[in-house]
Amino acid sequence: MGRIDPEGFLKLVRGETRGPLATIGRLGLGLGAVGYGLGVAARNAAFDRGFKTIHRARVPVISVGNLTLGGTGKTPMVEWLARWYRERGVRVCLISRGYGRADAVNDEALVLEENLPDVPHLQDPDRARLAEVAVDELETELILLDDGFQHRRLARDLDVVLLDAIDPFGLGRLFPRGLLREPPRSLRRADAVVITRADLISADRLSAIRSAASRLNGAAPILEARHxxxxxxxxxxxxxxxxxxxxxxxxxxxxxxxxxxxxxxxxxxxxxxxxxxxxxxxxxxxxxxxxxxxxxxxxxxxxxxxxxxxxxxxxxxxxxxxxxxxxxxxGLEILGDSAPLEVRLASLLPEDPPIRE
Structure with missing residues (x-):
């Protein structure tokens, strides 16, 4: 199979590619999105109703994830969180599925390894098992779950969900007709929402995104950040x-x-x-x-x-x-008041923090 042209795919789903073949292609992608949406709904319902087992780690778990395909800035957010806890003497471990390289750790892991040399990073599709390894073998006190919003097998104590200000809701359609991994209403599972690249859009557009996020989840604090x-x-x-x-x-x-x-x-x-x-x-x-x-x-x-x-x-x-x-x-920079997020982070600090020499 040939490689998918990302620009061509985006032009097709955005409606920029015109003509009969493009129209037929979008119809086909729309049918695919119906099936995809049914699968997502069934899977989430299975976890919500207890039909699928959720494993809880012996230390706090913070998930960083998003609603859409493509980059929303998860890696810089993970790095920001890891630094926040390391500055407070907490032993942190990053765990992720791992993809993109069959023979070694992937590119995001290499970036985090370069920027966070004192933070271990474990990769495996079975992240519940990795959580056990992190605690048993690395004496981890807190786990950061990278790209974990859709990985519901591992319980989390804090779900941080990122919305990219440039396209926060994936063209408003589920994959493959759009870029949504799950419907926007899933944002109600979030404990905190961070709008990334907030400096690259107008104030009116940013206000509209905040309002939409608040309608979907009125309880979670909404923060803004820039890269x-x-x-x-x-x-x-x-x-x-x-x-x-x-x-x-x-x-x-x-x-x-x-x-x-x-x-x-x-x-x-x-x-x-x-x-x-x-x-x-x-x-x-x-x-x-x-x-x-x-x-x-x-x-x-x-x-x-x-x-x-x-x-x-x-x-x-x-x-x-x-x-x-x-x-x-x-690097990720929180714009404005970061206290609503930091209060939640502080609540997950170990009760007996390590003594710094």
């Missing part, structure tokens, strides 16, 4: 400041769930983007891809090539042909 650019990283992991990006001719590429978010972040830095090339999420770059990207960057006339840290950790290159290659490293 704050931190620095540039080369293939060796060495960092350099962001100074000098404004006005510079940049070619960019990424294999992430939301390439538009990456484009807007680069725009906010004042880059002159001569071309942006998207790849499918979790794209495994081959030698042929690297050679092709080098030719593409040279043809674009860019004097710098930028990508995401998630892509860079798989490439480990500092140049593409004659052009330098750098990854834009970002």
């Amino acid at each position: 704050a650019p931190r620095d540039l990283v080369d293939g060796e992991g060495d960092a350099s400041p962001l100074d000098g990006l404004a006005g510079r001719s940049v070619a960019a590429f990424c294999g992430i769930g939301n390439p538009e978010g990456f484009r807007r972040t680069l725009d906010s830095l004042g880059c002159r983007i001569v071309d942006l090339r998207p790849f499918p999420d979790h794209h495994p770059y081959s030698a042929a891809d690297v050679a092709d990207l080098a030719r593409w960057a040279e043809a674009a006339g860019a004097d710098l090539v930028l990508t995401t840290q998630k892509d860079s950790v798989k490439l480990r290159l500092s140049n593409l042909g004659p052009a330098p290659l750098r990854a834009l490293r970002i």
Whole structure:
């Protein structure tokens, strides 16, 4: 089977691709979404009514997840939470399903390993089993469940759900007709809602998203966050400041769930983007891809090539042909008052916190 063209799929489901074949294609995707929705509803009902077993870990579990396919900023949120607890001396372990690489840990795990070297990360589809391993073998005091909103086998003490401000509700349709993994009403299971990339939209649009989230779940606090650019990283992991990006001719590429978010972040830095090339999420770059990207960057006339840290950790290159290659490293920054979330985080701190020397 050939690779799915992410741009082509998005244009189709958004209605940007016109013509009889596109119309038939959207009808077919709509029928697929009906079946998908029935499956999601049946699975959630099985957990809600106790037909499926929910396993509870012996330590608190915080899940970070979303309603949609594609990137909402889960990895930066997980990193922010891990740092919050590590600063308070709590032994944290990250657990996730693991996907995107058959032979090793995936790209998101590599990013977290680079940014959080003192936090272990376990990957396996059986996350209930991983929770036991984390406690028994790593003496973990708190578990962060990455991309865990739909993984209901493992009980959680706090469900943090992210909404991407650029497209918070996945075009308003279930996959494959849209990008929703489950209906928006599922947001009622959330204990806290974080609107990511809130700085990239208008105040009116942000207010509308907050209102929609509040209607779906009036009990959960709603926070706003941005993906704050931190620095540039080369293939060796060495960092350099962001100074000098404004006005510079940049070619960019990424294999992430939301390439538009990456484009807007680069725009906010004042880059002159001569071309942006998207790849499918979790794209495994081959030698042929690297050679092709080098030719593409040279043809674009860019004097710098930028990508995401998630892509860079798989490439480990500092140049593409004659052009330098750098990854834009970002960190999550809560905008406004973070107290409503931090109060909930503090309630899960160990009763006898470790003594710092």
